[in-house]
Amino acid sequence: MKHKGIFTIEAIICFFTIAAITLVIISQPQTPTQYFVQNDKASDLLIVWATRGDTIEEMEKDANMFLGKGEFRIEYRQKSIGEIFEHEIVREIEAEGGKIKLFLRN
C-alpha cells in the first residue's frame, strides 16, 4: 500500500498511545504532605482563637504571622477578612461568639 503522508496510521496511533501512557504516569496524585501540614495549622489557629475569644482583627494578625499574608480567609460574626480562593480547605470551630471559619489556599 502506498502512503502519501509522513506517518502511517499505525505510527500515529502508536504515538498517541505512548503520549497517553506518559500523561497518565506524570499525572499521578501527589503525596498529601502539604494538605497534612495545612490541616494541623488550621486546627491550631482555631483552637487558640476559640480558647482566647479573640476578635477577627487579632485573628488576622495571628494568621498573617503563622500562615503568611494572602494565604487565608476568616469569617466570624458576619465579618470576613481575606480573599476567596479557587481551591481552598475549610475548617471551622464553634466559639463563644459564634462559628469561626478559616479558609486556606489549597
Next chain:
Amino acid sequence: MARGFILSSDALIASLILLSTLLVVANFISILTLSEKAKYENFEKVAFASSLSSAIIKTRNETNPSTGAAYYNEEKRRVESNVVDEELLSKIVPQSFGRYGLFGIYERSQDSRREIFFQSAKECIFVERFVIIRGTIKRKAVLGVIVCEA
C-alpha cells in the same frame, strides 16, 4: 538493494526505534520511582514531625517533656490543648525516636525568633505549630519543632 534473509532495513529501523523507546521509558520509570521514594520518605518524616509536635502541645509528660509539654490547668483540672507550659518546654532535650529524632525547638513571633535548643544533625525538617505559651508572660507564639534523621 539486496534484502537480507532475516532483517529488512525497515525491520532494523523499527527494532532500533523500539529499543530506544524502551530505553527512554525504562529511564523515565527509574527517575519517577526515585522521585516517588524521596517523596514518600519526606512524607514519613513530616508525618512523624507532625505527630511529635502534636504530642508536645496536646499532652503532658512531666518525666519526659519531649513527648508532652502541655499546660495543666488547675482550675479546670485538665491539660489544655495548644497551651504549652514554658517550664516543661525549657526542660526538653534532644531525643532519638528510632529512625528520626527531636533535634531542636524554637519560638517565633512577628518580629523575633528564640531557639529553645538546637543540636545539628543531617536531613532536618521543621513543622510549626500555633500555641499559647504559659510562663512568666502568657503569649501567643509559633513553636517550631525540628526533626532530623537520628
